[in-house]
Amino acid sequence: MNAPKHSAYADTAEEAIAAQDALDGQTMTSEMATEVAMQNTLLTPRFYTTDFAEMDSIDVSPVRKDWDNLIAGMKADPNKGHFKKTDEWEANWEGMDPALKAEFIDFLISSCTAEFSGCVLYKEMKRRGSNTDITTLFQLMARDEARHAGFINDALREAGIRVNLGFLTQQKKYTYFRPKFIYYATYLSEKIGYARYITIFRHLEAHPDKRFHPIFQWFREWCNDEFSHGEAFALLMKTDSKLTESFINKLWIKFFLTAVYSTMWVRDHQRPLFHKALGVDVTWYGQEVFQKTSEISKQVFPFTLDINHRRWRPNLDRMEKASVQIAKAKERSGIIGLVSRLTGMAKAGIAFASILTIPSIPNDVPDSPVMVPSY
Ligand SMILES: [Fe+2]
Numbered sequence: 001m002n003a004p005k006h007s008a009y010a011d012t013a014e015e016a017i018a019a020q021d022a023l024d025g026q027t028m029t030s031e032m033a034t035e036v037a038m039q040n041t042l043l044t045p046r047f048y049t050t051d052f053a054e055m056d057s058i059d060v061s062p063v064r065k066d067w068d069n070l071i072a073g074m075k076a077d078p079n080k081g082h083f084k085k086t087d088e089w090e091a092n093w094e095g096m097d098p099a100l101k102a103e104f105i106d107f108l109i110s111s112c113t114a115e116f117s118g119c120v121l122y123k124e125m126k127r128r129g130s131n132t133d134i135t136t137l138f139q140l141m142a143r144d145e146a147r148h149a150g151f152i153n154d155a156l157r158e159a160g161i162r163v164n165l166g167f168l169t170q171q172k173k174y175t176y177f178r179p180k181f182i183y184y185a186t187y188l189s190e191k192i193g194y195a196r197y198i199t200i201f202r203h204l205e206a207h208p209d210k211r212f213h214p215i216f217q218w219f220r221e222w223c224n225d226e227f228s229h230g231e232a233f234a235l236l237m238k239t240d241s242k243l244t245e246s247f248i249n250k251l252w253i254k255f256f257l258t259a260v261y262s263t264m265w266v267r268d269h270q271r272p273l274f275h276k277a278l279g280v281d282v283t284w285y286g287q288e289v290f291q292k293t294s295e296i297s298k299q300v301f302p303f304t305l306d307i308n309h310r311r312w313r314p315n316l317d318r319m320e321k322a323s324v325q326i327a328k329a330k331e332r333s334g335i336i337g338l339v340s341r342l343t344g345m346a347k348a349g350i351a352f353a354s355i356l357t358i359p360s361i362p363n364d365v366p367d368s369p370v371m372v373p374s375y
């Protein structure tokens, strides 16, 4: 009998998931990781569903040339076989400080869930669609995300845990988003994912002694996949100018930019040991990632957020403090816990509103959004 191929070589998401499931039969598993991945809070990665018929009806003719180039590049599959351990892989879980290990595992579980969230959504679009342009794109993106999630699970397995991908698909709650919200949110999460991975990769290139786990060595090729996925959503948004130019949609874009940036800020600040081990100042890192993402998003969004505004950082910090208060209050019962939770939520809401009302910086969007990863 042939051994199933590793998820890194899988040509489809289904093959990659099957390969991962086969491995799970052989290793010890942990309910904990899956439980963490199952959480649905404002700060944890969610699974999405949408109006697949509406998405299937997109006509990509207005961006045909750029579209065909992008799809050809993805079909050529330069990263086939990349997401697999090599001789270079030397993980030292035993030598890791337990508190750091806990934060790092949390980071891996949350990254795996986010990768898999993309996979599930893209795979479903591929399954439901009949528009060949759309189904081809989504099948290629689902393939990539399944490889990414599989690779993170490989890393987690060495620490004796894994995220049960099949279970998540069936049991995790799905949030419905209209297609245009999927474009804004997913475009941003792909591009911010690129910016996050490349910023860590470049930092560790300069400070190799801080590379406390081998997975960071894989981030460069990884972020190029995310970059292409973001390009695809940029092109999808380019097929209909209303999506980025109508008054209401501009408000929605601003909302999503603010929500995605502030969520990232709050979550990253909750992993101080992880960032300290990397030698990364988490505040610097946040601003750096926002800067890169904003620069890239000029390809399609008619404005960027003013991340140097005097109200920006203080209110992100307020949201972070409020989220700590809410988390602590959840652990307390009774009226005191409830009051603390509600005041925390009010503080977070006020801080969010304060950021949301910072005037944005207008941008002239180019005719063709196409970009190459340049960081
Ligand atoms: Fe990914």
Ligand SMILES: [Fe+2]
Residues within 6 Å of the ligand: 118, 145, 190, 225, 226, 229
């Ligand atoms: Fe992606």
